[in-house]
Amino acid sequence: MIRFAIFLILFFALIGVCIYYKEKLGSKLYIFVMSFIIISSLVAFIYTAFDNSEGILKQKILNAYMNDEILDCSGVKVNKKTHNFNNGTSVFIDNVTYEKTNMFKCEI
The missing domain is CATH 1.10.287 (Helix Hairpins)
Structure with missing residues (x-):
């Protein structure tokens, strides 16, 4: 504002x-x-x-x-247990494979 x-x-x-x-x-x-x-x-x-x-x-x-809801990000299931969130780039990073998923592709 x-x-x-x-x-x-x-x-x-x-x-x-x-x-x-x-x-x-x-x-x-x-x-x-x-x-x-x-x-x-x-x-x-x-x-x-x-x-x-x-x-x-x-x-x-x-x-x-x-x-701790499960988000559907173009077929990738994201939650706090499986992914970390990087605020600078607005991506979820997989804890195992370190693949990045853009948060704006996610649906609640």
Whole structure:
């Protein structure tokens, strides 16, 4: 939520700066700058929304793993007894064969 607030503050600050310097910018440059700000803001908003939904999914899968539920990861059965979790790469590592399984392929 803090990222979104910072995003909004920066967005409106950039719009304010463009409006303040509208007279000094040519009309074509002004339109280009405003279009660039709006398009990049839309891309940033979409990225933030996607990043947030991925974090929620990761948390659900990790909670199920920590509660010792069996996860089905593309045919591989994963639980706390058979696999360890590496948070940096978001993979489950088999305790015997050390094969890595991406956590986002798992279903609860």
